[in-house]
Amino acid sequence: MTALLTISGLTVSFGSFTALDGVDLTVHEKELRFLIGPNGAGKTTLIDVVTGRTRPDAGSVVFAGADITGLSEHRVVRAGIGRTFQTAAVFEALTVADNVDLAASFRMPAHRLLRRRDRSSVPEELDRVGLAHLAGRRAGELSHGRRQWLEIAMLLAQKPGLLLLDEPVAGMSAAERERTGELLTAIAEETTVLVVEHDMEFLRRHARAVTVLHEGRVLAEGDPDAVRADERVAEVYLGRAADREAADA
Numbered sequence: 001m002t003a004l005l006t007i008s009g010l011t012v013s014f015g016s017f018t019a020l021d022g023v024d025l026t027v028h029e030k031e032l033r034f035l036i037g038p039n040g041a042g043k044t045t046l047i048d049v050v051t052g053r054t055r056p057d058a059g060s061v062v063f064a065g066a067d068i069t070g071l072s073e074h075r076v077v078r079a080g081i082g083r084t085f086q087t088a089a090v091f092e093a094l095t096v097a098d099n100v101d102l103a104a105s106f107r108m109p110a111h112r113l114l115r116r117r118d119r120s121s122v123p124e125e126l127d128r129v130g131l132a133h134l135a136g137r138r139a140g141e142l143s144h145g146r147r148q149w150l151e152i153a154m155l156l157a158q159k160p161g162l163l164l165l166d167e168p169v170a171g172m173s174a175a176e177r178e179r180t181g182e183l184l185t186a187i188a189e190e191t192t193v194l195v196v197e198h199d200m201e202f203l204r205r206h207a208r209a210v211t212v213l214h215e216g217r218v219l220a221e222g223d224p225d226a227v228r229a230d231e232r233v234a235e236v237y238l239g240r241a242a243d244r245e246a247a248d249a
């Protein structure tokens with residue numbers, strides 16, 4: 001297994017509060033890694049550092065052999081890291097196909113961009129996420145789930161080496177979650193994927209490798225069964241989820 005992303009000793013403080021406290025994390029090529037942890041564990045902060053939104057106070061991020069620590073967001077995109085947010089960022093007034101086409105241009109030199117003007121076929125990325133039949137539809141008309149898939153297609157069009165997905169199945173129906181799990185598994189055959197996700201059923205069905213963050217540190221790592229069997233994880237994460245479910249009932 002070749003390491004694609006190596007995070008070492010990553011530390012981020014906001015004032016006197018330490019959000020990440022010496023995190024080490026290695027993600028290998030073509031891995032589908034899940035990152036879980038209770039609210040405030042530092043998951044989003046970790047993704048923010050990798051993508052250049054937040055500068056770390058200490059530690060390093062190495063991607064595909066290059067030190068990308070502290071690079072600006074657009075340089076990180078150019079380096080080959082794509083990211084989704086909890087709310088899909090699509091251009092509502094444009095068609096589904098044009099969204100993907102536009103996204104593809106973000107990593108493309110201008111002369112190649114001009115040549116793409118005569119595009120006539122549906123981007124292959126729409127096929128991959130099952131939206132080819134909606135290529136001509138305005139993105140603003142898509143359901144929540146389909147918007148998320150469109151955003152994934154837009155990232156794929158940028159040919160990233162690493163995809164970072166922040167809670168991709170939040171708000172999706174059971175069928176959409178299942179489809180998304182299959183999609184991520186298929187994507188990970190070619191592209192490395194790191195998913196932040198709270199949905200334990202989704203995790204149980206689709207995760208192969210899980211990292212658990214708690215209070216800014218890596219608490220546990222391994223396959224989903226081992227992680228679920230870890231008493232510390234049960235206490236800080238599953239225990240709280242169980243409490244929440246009990247409170248919601």
Ligand SMILES: Nc1ncnc2c1ncn2[C@@H]1O[C@H](COP(=O)(O)OP(=O)(O)OP(=O)(O)O)[C@@H](O)[C@H]1O
Nearest residue numbers: 014017018019037038039040041042043044045046
């Ligand atoms: N810009 C900021 N300024 C101050 N504190 C921050 C800032 N960003 C995050 N934090 C704090 O850092 C901690 C980690 O936040 P983060 O969003 O990374 O957690 P998370 O694991 O993604 O949580 P959630 O599951 O709720 O999204 C939280 O306590 C949060 O309040």
